Amino acid sequence: MAKDLKELPKLRDSISYLYVEHSIIDQEDSSIILHRGSEDVPVPVSSLTCLMLGPGTNITHAAIKTATENGCMIVWCGEHCARFYAAGQGETRSAKNTLLQAKCCMNERLHMIVVRRMYELRFPKMDCSQMTLQQIRGMEGIRVRKSYQMAAKMYGIPWHKRDYKNTDWDSSDAVNRALSSANSILYSVCQAAIYSLGYSSALGFVHTGKMLSFVYDVADLYKAETTIPAAFEAVKLDAKQPEKHTRKLCRKYFHSAKLMKRIALDLGKLFEDLENEQVEAKETGDLWDDQYGAVDGGVNYAGEVDDDGCDGD
Incomplete structure (x- = not known):
């Protein structure tokens, strides 16, 4: 089954996070691999929620691309996660x-x-x-x-x-x-x-x-x-x-x-039971509207106004 890129990963359903330091991280096929000395460790990035990069870590552009496409967030942190420096994620996720x-x-x-x-x-x-x-x-x-x-x-x-x-x-x-x-x-x-x-x-x-x-x-x-x-x-x-x-x-x-x-x-x-239809983010995303709160995105609304900016009849 194809992965739904709009669904947020759930920590309880995956490997929560992996902390790595003093390693070289590269792409391998559709996943990533860690190189530490003579040791090569494959990482199931598709089931990983967060990859935490500690000191002495080098990661290739291809590995970053593969991780984010699989819904894995990248966090740059201090030794043993003692500091949080930056984070990046590349999926088209729901807000x-x-x-x-x-x-x-x-x-x-x-x-x-x-x-x-x-x-x-x-x-x-x-x-x-x-x-x-x-x-x-x-x-x-x-x-x-x-x-x-x-x-x-x-x-x-x-x-x-x-x-x-x-x-x-x-x-x-x-x-x-x-x-x-x-x-x-x-x-x-x-x-x-x-x-x-x-x-x-x-x-x-x-x-x-x-x-x-x-x-x-x-x-x-x-x-x-x-x-x-x-x-x-x-x-x-x-x-x-x-x-x-x-x-x-x-x-x-x-x-x-x-x-x-x-x-x-x-x-x-x-936040259980506190949501309603106004916070349900759709596939294309909504557009804010001062009268209706939100309207469908991905729609061309040019027919609703004349060239001079006035509402069309």
């Missing part, structure tokens, strides 16, 4: 998820529904259906503080508060540096998943005003079970340089939490 996200973000009622669902995913036992946003934030603050305290107690690490300065990294204590490093890695993974699924990283619901607002929203769903324990465990292993352990521990916690699969499922839950 359905982006349109739905934008609609929910701009509609106050739908916006609040998504916010409540986010907090319900983070705190399943908390009923926030009747709570104001201010009350929800207060409850969130208490629970996040308890997460730090529990991790500190588990690993025997002194803990005061979350405190860091982007402009003065060395002034933070070891735990705060480890937390910042771990969260940075988590943001990269979340951003790759968000892009792969056709959402916008900028249209946030709890966070706003940054190009990564939605990345911060999604990452907050998983910090308590991934980056917080990873950071405290890293400090337990090495209080002077916890950052070098943070990456390995993050990979362990991400794998244990089945993070990429859960991001795909949870994003679906956030």
Whole structure:
């Protein structure tokens, strides 16, 4: 069966992502192959959602073309995905998820529904259906503080508060540096998943005003079970340089939490049942219309106006 180029790939139905570093990537037949020393590793790019290129990676133009034609996003990132630099995708995909996200973000009622669902995913036992946003934030603050305290107690690490300065990294204590490093890695993974699924990283619901607002929203769903324990465990292993352990521990916690699969499922839950015919992107795409909202694309409308620009009879 021919592949539908307009259908977004689902992380749960494919290999979620492959991280590669210090390799040469080339095209082979209708797929791609990795060359690492004397080792050649074929990659089933048609079932791969995201190929993450780390340091020391060279990829040919033909390999990029093959990957994008098969619906595989390319992400250029730092070592072990610790940074997100750029991304590219070449398919003619539906903008359905982006349109739905934008609609929910701009509609106050739908916006609040998504916010409540986010907090319900983070705190399943908390009923926030009747709570104001201010009350929800207060409850969130208490629970996040308890997460730090529990991790500190588990690993025997002194803990005061979350405190860091982007402009003065060395002034933070070891735990705060480890937390910042771990969260940075988590943001990269979340951003790759968000892009792969056709959402916008900028249209946030709890966070706003940054190009990564939605990345911060999604990452907050998983910090308590991934980056917080990873950071405290890293400090337990090495209080002077916890950052070098943070990456390995993050990979362990991400794998244990089945993070990429859960991001795909949870994003679906956030916007479930909030779509309608206005966000269904058609094969040719719609055209915006100030009277009807949207009209069919791929249609020549020249017969509707005279040469002078006036409506035709």
